[in-house]
Amino acid sequence: MDNQQDxxxxxxxxxxxxxxxxEKLVFAALxxxxxxxxxxxxxxSLLFLYLLVLLGIAVYPKIKMDKGSTGxxxxxxxxxxxxxxxxxxxxxLIESLRxxxxxxxxxxxxxHANSPGGSxxxxxxxYDEIRKIKKEHPKLPIYAVVSxxxxxxxxxxxxxxxxxxxxxxxxxxxxxxxxxxxxxxDAMKSLGVERRLLTAGTHKAMLDPFxxxxxxxxxxxxxxxxxxxxQFITAVKAGRGERLKETPDMFSGLVWTGEAxxxxxxxDEFADEDKVARDIIGAEKRVDFTQxxxxxxxxxxxxxxxxxxxxxxxxxTPSLR
Numbered sequence: 042m043d044n045q046q047d048x049x050x051x052x053x054x055x056x057x058x059x060x061x062x063x064e065k066l067v068f069a070a071l072x073x074x075x076x077x078x079x080x081x082x083x084x085x086s087l088l089f090l091y092l093l094v095l096l097g098i099a100v101y102p103k104i105k106m107d108k109g110s111t112g113x114x115x116x117x118x119x120x121x122x123x124x125x126x127x128x129x130x131x132x133x134l135i136e137s138l139r140x141x142x143x144x145x146x147x148x149x150x151x152x153h154a155n156s157p158g159g160s161x162x163x164x165x166x167x168y169d170e171i172r173k174i175k176k177e178h179p180k181l182p183i184y185a186v187v188s189x190x191x192x193x194x195x196x197x198x199x200x201x202x203x204x205x206x207x208x209x210x211x212x213x214x215x216x217x218x219x220x221x222x223x224x225x226x227d228a229m230k231s232l233g234v235e236r237r238l239l240t241a242g243t244h245k246a247m248l249d250p251f252x253x254x255x256x257x258x259x260x261x262x263x264x265x266x267x268x269x270x271x272q273f274i275t276a277v278k279a280g281r282g283e284r285l286k287e288t289p290d291m292f293s294g295l296v297w298t299g300e301a302x303x304x305x306x307x308x309d310e311f312a313d314e315d316k317v318a319r320d321i322i323g324a325e326k327r328v329d330f331t332q333x334x335x336x337x338x339x340x341x342x343x344x345x346x347x348x349x350x351x352x353x354x355x356x357x358t359p360s361l362r
Contacts, residue, residue, distance in 0.1 A: 059120075083094035100204050112148040113309075115141035118331040119152050119185075123159030123194045124282025128345040131166035133332035134198075138167075138307050141330040142174055142181065149182040149322030151314055152202060160220065163267050168276055182322060187211045192296055193218075196307075197273055200280035207299030214307050216277055218270045220262065223321025251331035281306060 045286055047323045117137040124130045141150050152171075158164070171183055185191070185199035187207045187252040192215035199205050227238060231250060236251045274292050278285065285291070302308035312321070319325040 061327045068338060070145060111322045113326045113328045114322045115144065115147045115150045115330045116314070116325045116327050117141060117152050118197060118329070119154045119156055119198060121156055123156055123198075124161050125160065127159070127161075129156055129159065131163040131170075134167045135170045137330045138170055138174060140332075142178060144328075145222045147181070147328075148324040149184065149318075151317055151322075151327070152183065152185045152199065153188065153314060154185050154191040154195050155194035156191055156192070158195050158197075158215065161194060161197070161273065162195035164197040165272070165276070167198045168201045170281070171198070172280075175201075175203070179344070184317055184321070186312065186317055187213055187299065187308070190296075197276060198262045200277045203306075204309040205302075206310055206317055207308045208313065209298065209300040209311060211299035211302070211308075212296050213302045214296045215294055216292045218266045218273065219294075220266060220324075222248065224254070225251050226253050238360060246285055261358055277288050284309070 107226045109192065119129055119132065119134060121128045123131075125131070139148065141147050174181070174185060185202040185205045186237040187199070187205065188211065191199050191205075191207075192212060196214060205213075211222075221309075238246055238249065240246045240251060242260060246252060246259075248254065248262060270292070276291075276357065286304075288305065291305065291307075297307060298310055299311065303310065314327065318327050
C-alpha cells in the first residue's frame with residue numbers, strides 16, 4: 042500500500058516542479074520585456090533630446106532675442122578662410138545678408154571682418170551682393186568692422202561697404218593675387234624616380250609639380266593672375282572711390298596697419314562694433330544673422346579639411362590671400 046501511495050504522489054510532485062519552473066521563466070521573460078521597453082524609451086528619449094538640441098543649434102540665429110520695436114543692428118560674421126565649404130563662403134554670407142535685410146527691425150548691418158582672404162570667386166559673389174543690396178536699399182547702411190585682419194579677399198568684400206572701421210593695430214589691404222605650389226623635379230632625380238606622364242591636350246598638365254616648368258605656361262598663368270588682380274583693383278576702386286589716396290604700391294599686395302589704412306584711404310575711421318552700432322547706426326542692440334552650419338555637417342567637414350588643403354596646393358588654384 043505504501044509503495045502504491047508513494048508512486049501516486051510522484052507525478053503530482055513532478056508536475057508542481059515543472060509548473061514552478063515555467064512560472065519563473067514566464068516572469069523572467071516579462072521582466073526582460075519590461076526592462077527592454079524601459080531602455081527603449083530611455084534611448085528614444087535621448088535621441089529625441091539630441092535631435093532637439095541639433096534643431097535648436099540650427100534655428101538659434103533665427104530665434105533672435107526680443108527684437109522689440111526700437112530696432113537692432115544686424116551682424117554678419119566674415120571670419121576665417123573664404124572658400125566654398127568653409128565657414129566663410131559666399132552662399133552662407135549672402136543668405137545671412139539677405140536675412141538681415143528682410144528683417145524690418147534691422148537699422149543697419151555690420152560685417153564683422155576677420156579673415157586673411159581666400160577664393161576670388163567667392164569674394165566677388167559677396168561683393169556683388171552687397172552692391173546689389175545698397176542699390177535696392179540705399180537708406181540701409183552696411184559697414185565693415187575689422188578686428189585683427191582684413192586682407193585680400195576679405196578686403197575685396199569690405200570695399201563694397203559704405204565705410205570700413207578698423208583698430209589702429211588691425212592689418213588691412215593686401216590687394217593682390219597669388220598662386221602657390223611645389224616643385225619636386227630635383228627631389229625625384231635624386232631619388233632616381235622617372236616621371237611618366239600622358240596627356241591629351243598640349244597644356245593639360247600645366248604647372249605639374251613633378252615636371253620642369255615651361256616658360257610659356259608660366260607666362261600664361263602670370264597673365265591669368267594679372268587679369269584676376271585687375272578685377273580686384275577695379276572692384277576696390279569702385280567701392281572706395283575718391284577716398285583712396287593711390288600710391289605706386291597701393292595695389293602691390295602690401296598690407297597696412299589700421300592707422301596707416303585710414304591715412305591712405307584703405308579704411309575710414311577707428312571704431313569697434315559697439316561704437317558703430319551705438320553711435321553711428323543708432324541701434325545699440327546687436328543681432329547675429331550669421332548662418333550657422335549644422336553640427337553634424339561641421340564635424341563631417343573637419344574630417345576632410347586636411348585632405349582638401351593638400352589637394353588645393355597640388356591644383357594650385359588662385360587665391361586672394
